[in-house]
Amino acid sequence: xxxxxxxxxxxxxxxxxxxxxxxxxxxxxxxxxxxxxxxxxxxxxxxxxxxxxxxxxxxxxxxxxxxxxxxxxxxxxxxxxxxxxxxxxxxxxxxxxxxxxxxxxxxxxxxxxxxxxxxxxxxxxxxxxxxxxxxxxxxxxxxxxxxxxxxxxxxxxxxxxxxxxxxxxxxxxxxxxxxxxxxxxxxxxxxxxxxxxxxxxxxxxxxxxxxxxxxxxxxxxxxxxxxxxxxxxxxxxxxxxxxxxxxxxxxxxxxxxxxxxxxxxxxxxxxxxxxxxxxxxxxxxxxxxxxxxxxxxxxxxxxxxxxxxxxxxxxxxxxxxxxxxxxxxxxxxxxxxxxxxxxxxxxxxxxxxxxxxxxxxxxxxxxxxxxxxxxxxxxxxxxxxxxxxxxxxxxx
Amino acid sequence: xxxxxxxxxxxxxxxxxxxxxxxxxxxxxxxxxxxxxxxxxxxxxxxxxxxxxxxxxxxxxxxxxxxxxxxxxxxxxxxxxxxxxxxxxxxxxxxxxxxxxxxxxxxxxxxxxxxxxxxxxxxxxxxxxxxxxxxxxxxxxxxxxxxxxxxxxxxxxxxxxxxxxxxxxxxxxxxxxxxxxxxxxxxxxxxxxxxxxxxxxxxx
Numbered sequence: 001x002x003x004x005x006x007x008x009x010x011x012x013x014x015x016x017x018x019x020x021x022x023x024x025x026x027x028x029x030x031x032x033x034x035x036x037x038x039x040x041x042x043x044x045x046x047x048x049x050x051x052x053x054x055x056x057x058x059x060x061x062x063x064x065x066x067x068x069x070x071x072x073x074x075x076x077x078x079x080x081x082x083x084x085x086x087x088x089x090x091x092x093x094x095x096x097x098x099x100x101x102x103x104x105x106x107x108x109x110x111x112x113x114x115x116x117x118x119x120x121x122x123x124x125x126x127x128x129x130x131x132x133x134x135x136x137x138x139x140x141x142x143x144x145x146x147x148x149x150x151x152x153x154x155x156x157x158x159x160x161x162x163x164x165x166x167x168x169x170x171x172x173x174x175x176x177x178x179x180x181x182x183x184x185x186x187x188x189x190x191x192x193x194x195x196x197x198x199x200x201x202x203x204x205x206x207x208x209x210x211x212x213x214x215x216x217x218x219x220x221x222x223x224x225x226x227x228x229x230x231x232x233x234x235x236x237x238x239x240x241x242x243x244x245x246x247x248x249x250x251x252x253x254x255x256x257x258x259x260x261x262x263x264x265x266x267x268x269x270x271x272x273x274x275x276x277x278x279x280x281x282x283x284x285x286x287x288x289x290x291x292x293x294x295x296x297x298x299x300x301x302x303x304x305x306x307x308x309x310x311x312x313x314x315x316x317x318x319x320x321x322x323x324x325x326x327x328x329x330x331x332x333x334x335x336x337x338x339x340x341x342x343x344x345x346x347x348x349x350x351x352x353x354x355x356x357x358x359x360x361x362x363x364x365x366x367x368x369x370x371x372x373x374x375x376x377x378x379x380x381x382x383x384x385x386x387x388x389x390x391x392x393x394x395x396x
Numbered sequence: 397x398x399x400x401x402x403x404x405x406x407x408x409x410x411x412x413x414x415x416x417x418x419x420x421x422x423x424x425x426x427x428x429x430x431x432x433x434x435x436x437x438x439x440x441x442x443x444x445x446x447x448x449x450x451x452x453x454x455x456x457x458x459x460x461x462x463x464x465x466x467x468x469x470x471x472x473x474x475x476x477x478x479x480x481x482x483x484x485x486x487x488x489x490x491x492x493x494x495x496x497x498x499x500x501x502x503x504x505x506x507x508x509x510x511x512x513x514x515x516x517x518x519x520x521x522x523x524x525x526x527x528x529x530x531x532x533x534x535x536x537x538x539x540x541x542x543x544x545x546x547x548x549x550x551x552x553x554x555x556x557x558x559x560x561x562x563x564x565x566x567x568x569x570x571x572x573x574x575x576x577x578x579x580x581x582x583x584x585x586x587x588x589x590x591x592x593x594x595x596x597x598x599x600x
Contacts, residue, residue: 167570356597
């Protein structure tokens with residue numbers, strides 16, 4: 001520790017104004033704050049002392065993502081071994097999944113941070129840690145077999161168009177991770193949907209009757225509700241299995257339990273808004289009930305129980321980690337309830353009514369990201385009107 | 397029920413801005429703040445709601461092949477549909493004049509903040525587009541034409557109010573100088589288009 005500090009003391013003057021490497025200051029500073037806490041204090045103006053800063057808030061989100069990520073890795077390995085009909089231990093599956101998911105994480109971070117560093121270098125603004133979270137979420141919301149170059153292009157698109165064009169962390173209007181997924185979905189639909197992408201495939205032949213279809217995919221194909229199954233041929237899924245999440249899907253989205261652990265961390269530390277989380281689930285549940293009520297015979301997605309709709313696909317992951325993104329969500333408290341409710345409702349609506357997209361969560365959140373500023377505007381205007389009225393009444 | 401479906405469809409699925417990218421010039425130019433945008437949106441909605449049914453009547457009783465038979469049977473082979481563009485534009489322009497006079501009289505502040513873009517509604521492609529869509533898709537009743545015009549207007553209103561709220565928010569962002577103004581508005585429009593993709597493919 002002492003050695004690092006000394007080294008920083010020695011090299012710092014080179015990077016400050018007038019130094020040899022003045023232009024590299026943002027990049028240098030980001031590494032400095034990454035390695036140790038700098039002794040900077042505010043010189044003038046208001047002094048707010050708070051232990052939590054952007055970096056700490058984002059680190060907590062990363063901790064909250066870890067359970068879902070670990071389960072995702074285990075799930076990748078476990079489904080792979082099931083698909084080739086081989087016995088496996090837990091560690092074995094976890095190790096295999098780790099090796100499969102690691103390249104996704106590395107590509108996402110290298111491309112995303114590379115672009116972010118370049119922008120900071122050119123524009124001379126500070127590097128903030130915003131990408132650390134997006135960079136971890138992106139590998140968790142893609143199928144495990146996504147080609148790495150496609151992932152790299154999607155990350156580049158999301159970071160440049162979705163974030164840096166607006167001025168970097170905290171300025172964007174849509175969630176960069178979701179934008180990356182939407183880009184992949186529309187640009188390379190073959191690698192983002194269907195029955196063959198969700199479970200890692202290799203040269204080894206799969207067992208007979210194997211299908212790597214997601215639950216929503218199965219429902220869309222007309223599988224009856226009581227016959228949806230995991231990739232292990234004919235083991236039918238119970239509600240409990242839906243909670244555990246050992247079935248096909250994007251890397252991090254399947255296990256509701258692991259996601260709920262993350263949700264508890266986020267809510268306990270106050271990083272995520274409980275208003276948004278609750279109202280997303282409420283909106284989804286109510287819309288699910290409405291769909292159940294009007295569902296025609298034989299439409300499996302609409303007949304799927306409302307409660308279980310919240311457990312499958314990306315619903316829980318989206319509700320906990322993406323809808324609550326403080327930058328792109330509504331900022332006012334009333335606005336947050338409306339915003340969350342509409343996300344949940346639209347997600348189930350798109351799932352049920354739009355045969356083109358089996359998964360509605362991604363597009364529902366993107367849609368509400370776009371309308372969040374309008375919701376805020378309405379809430380603020382309504383507030384102004386109400387208080388004006390009150391002022392008039394007391395004056396009269 | 398069919399009318400309700402058509403209404404929802406013309407707001408979300410066939411949104412004038414995000415599905416067809418019509419009416420872009422005023423959409424880009426008058427989206428600096430929400431109240432002005434809402435004013436223009438209302439004006440466009442009104443003009444659409446009135447002109448589409450009128451154009452529908454004109455199309456049905458004057459322009460289509462054999463439409464004039466109600467006058468005399470000898471007009472059975474008269475086809476005036478080549479006049480559609482000019483007739484539709486004439487109807488639209490006259491209604492825009494009306495709207496302009498009403499706005500100037502009753503909302504002078506809005507009138508001055510909209511400036512040239514209020515009379516320019518006359519050449520707003522979303523409005524001529526709606527009349528032409530009405531003709532091309534062959535809506536069968538006056539009710540359908542009215543609902544389609546109103547729904548398209550509401551969709552356009554929603555789009556411009558949405559982008560105005562976003563523009564108010566990103567006023568405080570460090571947008572690169574080269575992208576400030578119109579550039580970033582185009583990017584935002586694209587991103588909103590991606591979000592509206594969620595409705596593409598819904599069959600109503």
